[in-house]
Each structure stands twice: as C-alpha cells, then as structure tokens.
Amino acid sequence: MSDLEEKCAEAGLKMTGQRRVILKVLGTASDHPSVEDVYERAKDLDSSISIATVYRTLSLLDELDLVVRHEFQEGYSRYEVNDEHHHHLVDLETGKVVEFQNQELEALKVKIARDLGYDLIDHRLELYGKKLKKKK
C-alpha cells in the first residue's frame, strides 16, 4: 500500500480502483501535472475513468493537504504531491518548472508579515524567468 493510499485510508476515504489509479499517477509524476494531464495518464491505466472523478479526487486530496494545487499564470490548475515545502521558478520558454528552497526567504516572509501586523498563514511565490545564455 502506497504512502498516499495509507493517508487516504487514515482520512476515511474508500479505496476505489479509480482512486488507486489517480494516486499512482500522482505518486509517480516527476512534474506538476494539470488535471487534464492526470486524467490522460490515469486513462492509460483504467480507460473507464472520468474527468469528473479526477476533479473530485484532486479536490479531496487538496483538502486533506495530501496534494498542493498551483495556479501558475496559465488559467488552469496543476498539482503535486505535498512533499517538502518549496517554491517554483517557471521557465518562460519551455514551461518547465524548477523547484527551489531558500531559508533566507522563508525567514523574510514571516518577518514581513509580522511587521505588517499579520500572522502568516499561507503565501505564494513564483518566479518566471528565461535561461541565462552564457554561463561565463
């Protein structure tokens, strides 16, 4: 039983065939798939699956915090398994998403919020860039 399946069971979700497939797709994805992506990949494993189920399942997983929903400036959502906290840099030329972490940044955002009189609950930081051509 996969880690994700286990967490779903703990949350009291029934482990249906469709869910197992969706969890497998999410667990093995090395990118940040859109709903459509998850749907396509799930269909390869179980062609009867419907996109409504994918939407419903992803929403559920998001509520359970097993998954993180992103809305990069594309007009639709992308998902990833909720692993370690990190941020994203989107390559404007290829659409590729690079993950990064930065301790200084983590501290800074908490400080900024506190200075404004707020307790930081959530945040969003995305960088959009183009690959540097010359390294030298």
Added chain:
Amino acid sequence: MSDLEEKCAEAGLKMTGQRRVILKVLGTASDHPSVEDVYERAKDLDSSISIATVYRTLSLLDELDLVVRHEFQEGYSRYEVNDEHHHHLVDLETGKVVEFQNQELEALKVKIARDLGYDLIDHRLELYGKKLKKKK
C-alpha cells in the same frame, strides 16, 4: 486630461466615453477591483457600458502595462493602476489587500533566479495572513 488618458493617447488608443469612464474608475480606486467591480462602478457613471468593453479595455491596459492584473487565489482577476512596484498581503479574514515593498526581498529573488541559471523576467509574491491579535 488625466495621466492615464494621456498614456492611452500616446499609445494610439481612441478616447471614447466608455474608456474615459473606465480610466476614471481605475484612477480613483483605492482598492484592487475585480472586473465586476470596475463594471459596476463604471455603470454608475455611464449606465450603457457593457462588461465586454470592460474586459477588452482592461486587457488593453494590461498589455500597455498601464495596469497590473492580479489573480489572488479567488478564481478571477483584480486590477490596479501600475504604480510603484510592490507586493500584496491578503487578509484572510476580511479580504483586504495590504501593499508592501521590501528591498531585501527584491534582491533575494533576483539572486535566487540567477543561482538557478535564470534571468528573472517576472514573479509573483503574495502573502496570506490573519491580523495579529495582541500587539504586546
């Protein structure tokens, strides 16, 4: 002639009654209005205006960089006149948007991108928080 109107003229846009009204709404807004908000406020000044025109005008202004489009995690867009660069903290309890600037942060994000091998073109940073109760 308002500053925004002037810039529109420079860009070669025709100054129609509808546009004048929309620019006025944007110029006098002290918040971050949604398309619907702009439409409602514009209708008070010219009841014949259509929401399609509001959408079209805001898109144009966005392309000209006279306005900045934001998509806080709400499922629709909000706009503000493109003034000084700043970021936003959204009050999760009231929806109020607080603006802030931070030099350290500006430098840090450029550095992060460069370290990843990227030239930073754009970015998005939003904080979501709740007001601190006790100040002491």
Added chain:
DNA sequence: GTAGCTGCAAACTCTTTGCAACTCT
C-alpha cells in the same frame, strides 16, 4: 446494507469573440 463513490451530461463562472452598428480622429 448503506454511505460513499462513479460516469454522464448539464450547469456554472469567468472570459473571449463574431458581428453589425457606431464613433473618434
């Protein structure tokens, strides 16, 4: 057995667009 889950299709929200009429410049 039954609460929860599913597929299907219809509905919804936000946004864009084709078109014919109109209006700045």
Added chain:
DNA sequence: AGAGTTGCAAAGAGTTTGCAGCTAC
C-alpha cells in the same frame, strides 16, 4: 472616410454538480 470601438449574444475553457447506478467496507 475609415480604422478602431462598442453592445449583444453566443461561444470557450476550466470546473462543478445532480442524479441514478454501483461498490467498498
């Protein structure tokens, strides 16, 4: 005069939902 702009209604994209049947527990 003519290119650009508008209102309207229809169309689009992404997402949600009502319902009847199905399934894990």
